[in-house]
Amino acid sequence: MLAIDAAAYRSPWRRHHPAAKGLLAGGLLACALALPPWPGAPVTFAVALAVALGWARVPPRTLARAARAPLGFVLTGSLAFLVTVGPGGIGWAPDGGHRAAEVVARCAAALLCQLLFASTTPLADALPRLTRIGVPAAVVEVAALIYRLLFLVLDAARQIRAAQAGRLGTLTFRATWRSLGGLGSAIFIRSFDRARRLEVGLAGRGYTGDLTVAVREIPLATRFLALAPIPALLALAATLTLDGLR
Amino acid sequence: MHIAEGFLPPLHAAVWTAAAAPFVVHGVVMLTRQVKNDPESKLLLGASGAFCFALSALKIPSVTGSCSHPTGTGLGAILFKPPIMTVLATITLVFQALLLAHGGFTTLGANAFSMAIAGPWAGYMVYRLSRGAGLLPAVFLGAFVADLVTYCVTSLQLALAFPDPEGGFAGALAKFGGIFAVTQIPLAISEGLLTVLVVRLLRTSAAAELIRLGVTDKKKVAA
Structure with a gap:
């Protein structure tokens, strides 16, 4: 079994409806992408990390291993921001470091939101x-x-x-x-x-074209659904406050 | 190489999703029609999707000494035709995002456009055009072009999203192209060679499946 899927099956959040988890992770993902990278991305990253490790109890090692490869791609891709290619040839981009840091921070926050959903929701529940x-x-x-x-x-x-x-x-x-x-x-x-x-x-079992399988009923209207938007609202409020203090 | 979650600005992610949507919808219509007319083909499509996922998990040695994964889009398009491959590859991309954290939800449209649409269609067209030269040369060219086009389109997507401060789009294309597409040429050759090896073995050990999929016919297998 793949590590993320195995973590999802063992997750204490497994009994929660995938839509409620989608709302929670999706809200944080929207914050990671829509808020200004500074301080939006580090704040969203911190909130998503606290939710993943503290509330959803995702094993830190699983999270770190899963994030390694995509972060490698992000770092490789962001190297391109450090140089500029123009009519005068190749040179160092004056604002390249800042631009690369923004993209890396945004990706790290967004990736954590993606992993939060993936490591708490087995595909068999969502499909x-x-x-x-x-x-x-x-x-x-x-x-x-x-x-x-x-x-x-x-x-x-x-x-x-x-x-x-x-x-x-x-x-x-x-x-x-x-x-x-x-x-x-x-x-x-x-x-x-x-x-x-x-x-x-x-x-031999009279197949007519429908693959009927039993899907475990999970109630959607729960306390979890009411709490699901809170992390995103927290990230939004913290970002706006920090942005106002700058 | 998948574009990671959050790498593209939201507007670009939305535009690539809109660009990929008609192709995916066309593929879904074709797949639904096929499943309706022949319910047994659902199982074959499931097996094909699992094969595509497993193929993309193989590590191939590169001429440069490093290792990489084949995209599998060329072989998939040759075996299952591009519209069906578009759906299978999109499902594979969703699975890769959820099971391996490769790619993401907001970048799914951009990744689907490069890996599930541009790569398979380009590879399949080259395969069809070069079919006269024989099955194996056509398979090599199809897989090579599918792999290379996938990465060139990824470079294009990144260049459009992040134009160079001095060189603009062209400068950014040169940068991302240099990092991804040029290093990808040896890997595209590797994928072409691997695909030829796979199809050559399939011709002897799974001829019935190749005939069923329309890749070859009885006369050619007998010859």
């Missing part, structure tokens, strides 16, 4: 409810199938990779390429084989 906001049922069913199959396919890919490594399949550059080709085609064949077996199994 069936997408039909209520207008996503066609066929797309939701295909997405649910992808979600169910992808762990099997990823597991198969890991096993094949380990078997290839055990047979010295990654010893040389040439062998690595051969192994990768084999791995890509093997996961294609296994995915399709799995789909065919599902087809046969469902046909």
Whole structure:
């Protein structure tokens, strides 16, 4: 299982409705994007971090590991702000450091809001409810199938990779390429084989085109829903206050 | 390479979402029609989506010595055709945002435009145009172009969002293009080669599926 999804299944917020969690994380995300980066981004980051670690009890290690790769992209991308390319050639951008810091701060705050939702809401809880906001049922069913199959396919890919490594399949550059080709085609064949077996199994159970699954009822109107907008309002109030003091 | 959550200004994120929407809606209409006419294809589409996700998680060695992930958009477009690939890749992007924190919700439109629309359509067009040269050369060119176009469009999106103070859009395009697109050329070659290896193996071990998907026909497999 992937680390973020595993954290979502273990989350104490699992019993809360995905829409309420969406309102909470979405409100903070709106603050991260719409408020002025200074002091909006650090304030939103601090509020989102406090909510994630204190209220939602997301494991700090999961949060840090999940944020590593996207923050790496953000830092690489923001390097471009440090230089300027003009008719006179390449030079240091006078305001580049400030611009890069703004983008990095905004991204860090927004990423934390995204992780807050992802690490408290399993996809299996959110997907069936997408039909209520207008996503066609066929797309939701295909997405649910992808979600169910992808762990099997990823597991198969890991096993094949380990078997290839055990047979010295990654010893040389040439062998690595051969192994990768084999791995890509093997996961294609296994995915399709799995789909065919599902087809046969469902046909035997009178499949007519509807994949009916039980969705656990979660009440939406709760105290949590009433509290959900508070972190965003807190971030907004703190930002406006700090901005007024400058 | 996905544009991370919060990287694009809100207006740009909204404009790219609006630009991606007609293609995604077209893909959804095609997918819904296909599922209605042939309910069993739903399972095949689920397997295809899982395959696309797993493919994008593979690490490929680059000519420069580093490692990267294939986009998988070229192979996906060749196997499943661009409209269906648009939907599958968009679903994959949502899953990557939620399960791996790669990409984001507000940047979903921009990422979908580069990875689920521009890349697959460009790759598929090149594949169709070069099909006369044989299956494997066409597959290489299709996967190479799909990968490269994906990254060029990402550079374009970033240059439009963050024009250079002196050079404007052109200067910014040179900067982001230098960082992403040029370093991506060896990776695009790597993805092209990997896709050729995968399709070559599939031709011998999964010919029935390739015929079912219309990638090849019985005569060519027999030959």
